[in-house]
Amino acid sequence: MSCSINLRAVSYKNDDKEIFNDISLNLGHEEKIAIIGSNGSGKSTLLKIIAGLISPSSGYVEVFHNKINDLKDFSKYRSDIGYLPQDVTNHFLCPTVIEDVIFSLRAKGVSKNEALIQGEMILKELKITHLKDRVIFDLSGGEQKIVALAGLLILKPKILLLDEPTNALDEQSEKRIVEILNAIKKSMIIVSHHRSFIESLTSTVYRLDGGGLGK
């Protein structure tokens, strides 16, 4: 099977406390999987390891079947992996929606005109054109999540890692996120506590608990 991500016997210790041990997982091409588990079981930590933000204590990650030996190895896959953190509030770098959404493209050297064209296309796709010139910190939590997602999607990542994408959202915003994610054909790992949300996206659900990952 062609895989986007493989975890090979990944373990993580924090101040000598074992968070999880010997985790193996395969994320197939354009497969969507969900990870559930109790608070503090290590779901966010595992997602950060896959996103290349922290290193495992032992074991390793493969991205497109290439072994990642240290965090530097992730640099060539940065644009391929879009990571949505649990709390997006501190994730924004620019005051307005459109400026923030195009920020990563501009950072890659894309001209302002071209970046604006692509930014407006993403806003249209996600049906948030009306938010284009709004100040991000005045937006609701749900709107901020969708704007953060737009900022990831503009780079056309092949893999999405989403940490609690519907945390604290109302039913309407959750429905909107489900529509958006169901329309996206990408490899995806979704961490969530919301059973109904997960079930509307995938039937492949893993539980991380007691230091191990199982179905």
Ligand SMILES: Nc1ncnc2c1ncn2[C@@H]1O[C@H](COP(=O)(O)OP(=O)(O)OP(=O)(O)O)[C@@H](O)[C@H]1O
């Ligand atoms: N920066 C940190 N410093 C110290 N301990 C941390 C840090 N981040 C996480 N931890 C600890 O690591 C463990 C796993 O945390 P993590 O956030 O990965 O769990 P989680 O399953 O995502 O929890 P939740 O469902 O509450 O979001 C917890 O015991 C947590 O207290």
